[in-house]
Amino acid sequence: YGAHRDLHSFPTRRSSDLELDVSPVQSVVKVDDTLTGIEEGLNAGGWGVGLAISGNEVGVQLDEWEAFSEDVKQAHRDRIYPTMYQRGAHYVVDTIADLMPVLDDIEARLKRGENP
Secondary structure: OHHHHHHHHHHHHHHHHHHOOOOOHHHOEEEEOOHHHHHHHHHOOOEEEEEOOOOOOOOOOHHHHHHOOHHHHHHHHHHHHHHHHHOOOOEEEOOHHHHHHHHHHHHHHHHOOOOO
16 A cells, blocks of 8 residues: 555655645645546545546536536536545646645634645
8 A cells, every 4th residue: 555655645745745845735726637647646645626527537528518408517526526525636626726625624624623
């Protein structure tokens, strides 16, 4: 498990620890539209935020998404949100446009001494 964990967290750890000089790693937020990307952030010790709609899990362009009926959109959400939470995401949002309240909540949690 340790080698597996290290292999899948290396890109996030390298970005946070070496290139950006971010400390502590618990303050890092990994935002990703893939399940493996979310796991990478978690394995590095940071917060994981899944992008449910605007990425790989739905796999369509914005104009295609907007053409879907509300029932089809909700069916995608009903499938993707639980999957991302089951894989360990701390938060799941539709798109990056929904991220600011999540970052505010993470900041408040860190101030209360919570860690991912």
